[in-house]
Amino acid sequence: MKFFHAADIHLDSPLRSLALEDPGQLSRIRRATREAFSALVDRAIEEKVSLLLLAGDLYDHDNPNMQVVHFLRRELSRLADHAIRVVIIRGNHDAANRISRYLDLPSNTTVLSDQLPERVILKEYGVAVTGQSFAPGKVSQNLALAYPPPQPGHFNIALLHTSLSGSPDHDVYAPCTLLDLASRGYDYWALGHIHKREILSSDPAVVFPGNLQGRHAKETGPKGAMLAETDGVRLTALDFVPLDVVRWHQLPVDISGLVEVRGLIGPLREGLEAAKRESDGRPAAVRVILIGRASLPGSFLDSPEQVRQLVLEVAAEVSLEDLWIERVRLDFLQGEVIGGEGADADFSLILSEVARDPETLAAALEGDLSLLRRALPEELREELDSSAILADPARLLPVLMDLLYRGEAP
Amino acid sequence: MRIDRLDLLGYGPFRDRSLSLGSGFHLVYGANEAGKSTTLRALSSLFFGFPKHGEDAYLVGTADMALGARITSADGRTLEFVRRRRGKSPLTMADGSVLSDELLSAFLGGLSRESFERLFSLDPARLRRHGQDLLNDGGALGQGLVEAGAGIVNLRKKLEVLSARKRELFLPTGKNPAINRILARLGEIRRDSRLRTVSPQDYLREEEEIRRLADASEGIRSEVLRLERGIRRAERILRILPRRQEYETLCRELSLLEGVPLLPPDSFALRVQAESWLATGRVELDRLREEAEGLEQDRAALADSPAELLREEEIAVIEKDLGAASKSLTDLPRREQELFSMEQEARLLLRECGLPEEPQTLDRHLPPPGKRRKIASLLDRRSALEGSFQVAGKNAAKAQAALTRAEAGRGELPPVPETGALEAILSGAEVFLARSEERSRQSSELLRRRDALAGRLHSLGLGEVTLPALRALVLPERSTLLRMQEDFRRLLHEEKEVRDALVRLEQERKKREDRIASLEGEGEVVTFADLKAVRERRDAGWGLLRKRFLEGDQSLESDLRLFFPEGRGPAEGFEGLLRESDRVADLIGRRSKEAIELSLLHKERDLARAEGQALEKDLRSTRDRLAQLSSEWIGQWPEGLVRLGPEGAPDRLPEAMVEWLEKRERVLAEGELIERLEAEQAEDHRAETELTDSLRKALAPLDPDPAGERTLPGLLVRARKIMENAKERQGRHTSAEETFRLAFRQSEEAREALREVERELELWKGEFGKAGLEAKLLLPEDPEEIRDLLEILTRLEMLGRSMTEMRDRIGKMREDIRHFGDQVALISGEADQRSTPEEMLGKAREIIRRFREAREAFVRRQELEKREEEICLRRGRQEEILDQSRRLLEGLASEAGVEDPSALPEIEGRSRTKAALLGRREEVIRQVLESGEGESLEALFADCGEANSDEINGRLTAMREDLESARERRESLLAALVAKKTDLDRRLEAFQAVDLLQEAEVERARLSGQVESYLEASILEGILRKGIDLFRERNQGPVLSRAGKILERLTLGRYRGLRGDFGEKGDALLLVVREDGRSLETRELSDGTLDALYLALRLASVGRHNETGEPVPFVADDLLLNLDNRRSLKALEVLSEMGAQGQVLFFTHHAHMVELAREAVPAGILRIHEL
Structure with missing residues (x-):
């Protein structure tokens, strides 16, 4: 049987820092994460997979809006129409999500418990899926250690949302080591949380599929899901399928x-x-x-x-x-723009001196900038305070020189 | 740094040109286009590299541009280098090694190109612009100082640019700036996003409502279904009831026709057709038989003539040629007549030409056409030659006449005089005279200068003194001057200090006396001295009392009375003293602080008095020494030049006398110049006399009317006239000679042309005779006759051709007639009989007629035979049809069960009735089953029972009304349901918050960019404002004080200095102090003063730079154009002082500036370079 492994869908999370001027461009990305998820469903139907695994962070934030519920229900129903089973665990982003309460799941879909590891057995394929959702709040214990021994006579898949042993770009959640996972006896560890695609081990397979759609300039390259195949005993194929918009x-x-x-x-x-x-x-x-x-x-x-x-x-x-x-x-x-030893009567040297004393300058600008700061949204306030040119005003000196001397014949 | 030498190796108009500079004041003079501006640009290029586009590359190529220099730094290091435009290392030292930019930069004190070009060079346009900026800046001190100190233009506007940029981006209370707009849009998105969100509560509520509507709709739907069923049944019964009645009737009628056979539907039609075929077949057979007999008879009547038909081909030939033969017979005589006429005409023409009269052999006698054409063309040529001969003759006569005229004209001209000697003198005299205006201008200038010199000599204060006397004056040595200047400065300083000290003492004294008076005035403050005095008096009183009364010394009685003079007794007096001493002691005890102060004040008074006396003594001594020095000083100078002032000091101190000495130097220099000019004037005068004499001598032999002219201009006028006259005569001679030569050449050419035509005519004659012989014609003399002859010959040629054609035609016609006759004879079998052409034609016509008749008979017989065959076939077919019809009738009868076919019609009628009844019954059954919804016929009839249609109709109407109402209710419910669902779907699908989420993110990204821009503008503004303040703080003191002094000089003392002050808003302002001590703001100054103010600030800034950093030469480009001469002189003095301490390069293309510089700049430091 074939199965898809995806994670970190972050439905309805916007793409960052794109100052698009053209409304046409904006309309192309308004629903990028949803479109990527729909593409995953299309591809699952097309590839005739039997199972879709979602390893956490299906939603991006806790905003009780029935529109996304409606969307998700429709997409899961399309999978149900083609007898494709779906097994989901919740990650740090959707653990406390209230939306799930309003979601009448189609019969093909199972969300695993956040109290104990839970197992779903697909008898007809000889496949067992084990996993545990995140409970609301910080999950700092090693969840993998509590996973039960694998189901005898089955191809065993484990679902886990984890930061593994830590990554500088991601918060620490359900930490564990690769050895912890490899020693549990499962055949396929379907992981989520880290947005960069990575196959950490091939036997057993330990796989981060990465997120489905890059959301900012640091999430570069093709994004999508892993398409795997098993004969009920071992993994026979594992391919990446790009699905980003x-x-x-x-x-x-x-x-x-x-x-x-x-x-x-x-x-x-x-x-x-x-x-x-x-x-x-x-x-x-x-x-x-x-x-x-x-x-x-x-x-x-x-x-x-x-x-x-x-x-x-x-x-x-x-x-x-x-x-x-x-x-x-x-x-x-x-x-170096301005240099040399000169008299203190040289105005350009004085400007350089002022620009190289950011604290004094910042104090002088405080009155001016505080009005702006007050008007800005929180995240931009932080951006303003940590601005590089505020920390190193000297880099603006060439601009200033240009302003002072531009267009003036000597 | 100073430039010792500037090498213009290849730059602009210069090649290998060097300017030797060094410290001092360098005036670089050059007329327009001499390369002044180029040299200015060369300085920048030398130090900072060539500009990208080599505008100064017109003498050498861009690649070969090169500049060099030798420069010396303030600490004495020198650097000699060359900068080239081409090559990897543009900078090289004298020894060829590479020079780094850093090393050169160190010599420039790290100065940038901008600073060098802006701070250290200035021209009048920039001076005026900067002056205006000082005004525009509202006199802001910081900006003014920066503009002068850094050479930046319009700082205020630049600050305003930054502020405006910020305002465009953000205003705390604005709406339109970019950031405000995005923030507003974000707010809108947030609100809109809330509206677009579908909360779970909303969703559940909507779903509940939808379910309720669906349930209600479902209830009404079942009612509708029940009613529809009822209506359908009632309608069915209404439809079936009449059918059931009809069905029963049909069944009854059918039972009556039980024995009647059911014939096939087409049996009637078959019978009628068979009967009809039988009748028509018999009639047709009879008609055919009659027709066949008729045809038999027609055929037998036709004759047989096969012989004629066998010769068909031969007869066709005769038939074809018959028309042509008969036409030839008719035309032949006419053609023969035409031929005869032509021969007659030919004979006549031949006779006319004198040729044999034989028309048949015409070809042999006529000359060929080529020869005839040659004769005609020679005739044409002869006419042309005769025309040319006449023209050439006329030309020759005209040329001869012109030659005669030219010869006569040449002989009539007057002779040309000899003017060589006069011409030689004249050019010198002209040049001399051309300068006469300038000489008179120089002369008046000299007079003006003499007057000015007299005034300046007088202003020296020596009375009526001559130049030599001034030059011969015995004056103090410079060292003496310096020494005495120092002495004066020291003494005057000492005197001033003593005077100041005395004044200070006096002020202190006054203050002290006031205090003492105030303390003592209170009467309650006493000093210890007072106490001591009171006590001493008390003790003295006691001593007297004791000695007088206790020791009894009577001699003291008078002393006692003196001591206690009041009317009271000594005891009372002594008690008074005791009380007084106690009171004073008490007072001291109570007001000890004041007492101590008063005591100190008394002591100070004594000390001050002593100090005052010492100072007075010092003052006197200093004044004595000053008087001594003054008399020594006065003794150094000529009588009356320096006098003793009222203060005891000389009226002119060394500073003034240094100026006086400089002024004397200038007066002497001016005097020398005047003397030189006077010598030049005398030389000019001598030259004029010499020229006049030699001119008069040269004129004497040439001038017919001397009229006693003596002056040089007068003589020149006469000489010019004579020269012009001689030149004019010479011109006429040359022109007449040229005319004669031309006429002679033309006459020769005309004669030659005439001869040429005559030769051609001779040649023509020979050629014409030869052509006549070749044509075998005896040609007449007259050309007209020759032309007639040629025309007859042409006509004869045409006649010959026509006759030949006619003969051919006649021959052909005769041949055709003969051939036709042979053929006819052959066919008719009379070949050996001769017959006339007319008989032959008759025979031919008979043969043709007979052949046509035979052919028609043959065709007619064939047609008849074919018709007989057809009739035979048709008779066979008719008989067959009759047979078939009889058999059909017999078959029909047996089917209907009768033997005689005639009984058939009746049986057919009954069978048709039975079939119709059966068909109708089937139709009724079909109709009933059709509306029976699958029920059987019996069940449907049974369902009707005993129903009554009126009653059913009543029920039906009621049910229909109920149904209508139910449907209406359901439709409105369904509409509500659909609307609800659509709305929910729309809210869930089309109108999503997620769309706005991305839009908000895009807006935030744009906002981030704008905030960055705002921050940038804000920081730039902050740096600039802070920089201006810092610059002001650091440079305000030294620059203002220095600039103030310069301004005082530039404005000839109208303004005394500069100061900074704070304006109403606390901003630093630049103020100018007037002569009378009043301070003015910049807006109160005239343009000229603003210029001077900026120049003063700029020169002060340059001075400050050169003091604190590596000094740099100051370059002025015709800087003083806007200043009058007095101010220019002052400015040049200031610049020359700068030059004395460093280097000033002053470029100008005004000659008067050179003079001014000579006057203002001491000769020791002035160097003039001419480009």
Whole structure:
């Protein structure tokens, strides 16, 4: 029999940091996580799988809205129409979710208990699925240790939402080691929580399928679910099936040694074309990062807006429809702009001195910025306070010099 | 750093040009386009690299541009280097090694190109713009200082740009700025999102309502079904009742026809048809038999003539040729007549040409057409040649006449005079005269200068003094001057200090006396000295009393009276003293603090008095020394130049005399210049006299009317006239000679042309004779006759061709007639008989007629035979039909059970009635079953029972009304249900909160970008404002004080200085202090003063920079254009002082600026370079 293993669907979670101007683009991603889930259901029907495993975090947040319930019920019913069983555990994001209470599950679907490990046996295929949902609150105990011994004479699958031994990008939940899992005697550990796809072991199979749809610029590359097959004794096939609607990319462009702006366009175009190609017909959301030591002439790099415009123009040349620039990050080292020993009567040196004293400057700006801060939503307040240019105002000096001396014949 | 040498190796108009500079004031003078601006740009390019677009590459290519320099830093290090545009290492040192940018930058004190170009160079346009900015900035001190100190333009506007950028992004109470808009949109999304969310409670409520509606609808649906069933049954019964009655009737009628056979439906039609075929068949057979007999008779009547038909082909040939033969016979005589006429005409024409009269052999006598055409073309050529001959003759005559005229004209011209000597002198004289205006201008300038010099000599304060006397004056040495200046400064300073100290003492004294008076005035404050004095007096009194009364010394009586002078006795007086001393002691005890103060004040008074005396003594001594120094000082100068002032000091101190000495130097220099100019004037005068003499001598032999002219201009006018006259005559001679040469050449050419035509005519004659012989024609003389002859020959040629054609046609016609006759004879079998053509035609016609008749008879017989065959066939077919019809009738009768077919019609009628009844009964059964919904016929008839249709109709109406009402109720319920479901579906599907969730995220991403922009603008503004404040704090003191002094000089003392103050809003303001001590804001200043103010600030900033960092040359580009000469002089003085301490490069293309610089800048530091 064939089965699908997916996790971290995060239904209705929005895609981050995309400052899209075109309403058409917005409409393409409004329901990206739902569309990815529908694609999973379509593919399950098409592949004639017998079982779908969802290893936690089906919902993104606890917002009692019957629209998502309605959507989920419809999709699960489509699976039921094709006699596909669904086994779900709850993860840290949906453990306390009240939506589940209003969800009349179709007969094909089982949500495993959050009190004890629970087992579902699919007799006709000789497959046993064991797992335990997260209870509301922080789950810091090693749940895997309490899983019962495997069902004799069956292909045993274990469902678990876990951070394993820890990952810097994810909070710690149900921690355990790979050895803990490998020693339990199960044939397939269907894990969830870590958004990056990874096959940690092949015998037994220990698999994180990653999330179904990348949600920000750090969740790059193809996203989807694992399609597995068993003969009731061992795993006979394991393949990744991409199901994402939008694909994220990070494009580092090294600008070291470039002596003219034109030199930047070539690598940029190549990178963007590759991103478009690798997105396989989906929109590609790209974060462009300029790195290296800058030696470009003039003040081109001093104007982030000018750099951004250039990137947008090249992107539009590569594809008008399917290439979206999420952000252009300038991560390069800039040459010393103002230097030399001079008199304290030199105004540019005084400006440099002011810019290199962020605390004093921040105090001077406090009155100005506090009004803005008060008006902003919470998360942007934090972003404002941790802004890089506030910590290092000296990087704005070239812009200031340009403003002071631009367009003025000496 | 200073530039010792600037090498313009390849730049702009320069190639391998060097300017030797060094410290001091360098005035670089060049007319327009001399390369002044290029040299200015060269300085920037030298230190900071060539600009990307080489605008100064017009003499050398962009790649070959090169500049070099030798520079010296403040600490004495030197650097000699070259900068090239081409190559990997643009900077190289003198020894060819690579020079790093850092090293060069160190010599410039790390200065950027912007700072160098803005702070250290200035031109009048920028000066004016900066001045206006000071005004626009509202006199903001910080901005003014920064603008002057960093050369930035319009700082206020730049700050405003940043503020505006911020305002565009965010306002705390605004609606339109970008951030405010996004925030508002986020709020909208949040509200909208709440509206779009379907909560579980909502959802359950909606579902309950939907269920209720569905249940109600379901109840009504069963009622509707029941009613529909009832109605259907009643309607069925109503339909079946009449059918049941009809069915019973039909059954009864059928039982009566039980024995009648059911004939097939088509038996009647078959019988009628068979009977009809029998009747018509018999009639047709009789008609056919009659027709066959008729045809037999017609055939027998036709004749037989096969012989004619056998010769069909031969007869067809004759039939075809018959028409042509008869036409040839008719036309032949006419053609023969035409031929005869032509021959007659040919004979006549031949006779006319003198050729043999034989029309038949015409070809042989006529000359060929080529020869005739040659003769005609020679005739045409002759006419053309005759025309040319006449034209050439006329031309030759005209040319000869022109030649004669030209020769006569040449001889009539007057001779040309000899003017070589005069011309040689004239050019020199012209040049001299051209400068006369300038000389007179120089002369008046010289006069003006003399007057000015006199005034300036007078202003030196030496009375009427001459230049030599001024030059010869014995004046103190510079060292003496410096020494005495130092002495004066020291003494005057000492004197001032002593005076200040005395004033201070006096002020303190006044204060002290006031205090003492106030303390003593109270009467309750006494000093210890008072106590001591009172006690001493008490003790002295006691001593007197004791000695007088206790020791009894009478001599003291008078002393005693003196001591106690009052009317009271000594005892009372002594008691008074005792009380007084006690009171004073008490007072001291009670007001000890004041007492101590008063005592101290008394002591201070004494000390101050002593100090005052010492100071007075010092003052006197200082004044004595000053008087001594003054008399020594006065003695150094010519009588009356320096006098003793009222204060005992000289009226002119060393500073003033240094200026005086400088002024004397300038006066002497001016005097020398005037003397030089005077010498030049004398030289000019001498040259004029010489020129006049030689000119007069040269004119004497040429001038017919000298009229006693003596002046140079007058002589020049005459000389010019004579020269012009000579030139004009020379011109006429040249022109006449040229005309003669031309006429001669034209006459020669005309004669040659005439001869050429005559030669051609001779050639033509030979050719024409030859052509006549070749044509074998005797040609007449007259060309017209020749043309007539040629025309006759052409006509003859045409006649010849026509006659040949006619003869051919006649021959052909005769041949056709003969051939036709042969054929006819052959067919008619009379080949050997000769007959006339008319007989032959008759025979042919007879043969053709006979053949046609035979052919028609043959065709008619064939038709008849074919018709007989057809009739035979038809008779056979008719007989067969008759047979079949008889057999059919017999079969029908046996089927109906009768022997005689004639009984058939009756049986057929009854059978048809039975079949119709049966059919109707089947139809009734079908109709009943159709509305019976699957029930059997019996059951359906039974269901009707004894029903009455009226009663059923009544029930039906009632049921229909009930049904209608139930349906209406159900429809409205269903509509409500659908609406409810649609609404819920819409809320669940179409109208989702999730859509807004993503939109909110997009808005947040956009907001993040805008916040970043706001932050950037805010930080930029913060850095700039803070920078301005810091700059002001650090530079305000030194720059304002220095700039104030410069301003005082630039405005010739109208303004005394600058100061900073705080405005109403607490902002630092720049104020200008007027001569009378009043402070003005910048908005109260004129444009000129604003310029001066900015210049003062700028020069002070440069000075401050050069003091605190590596000094840099100051470059001025025609800077003083907007200033009048007096102010320019002052500005040049200030600049020359800067030059004395460093280096000033002053570029100008105004000559008067050179003069001003000579006046204002000490000769020791002034260097003038001309580009």
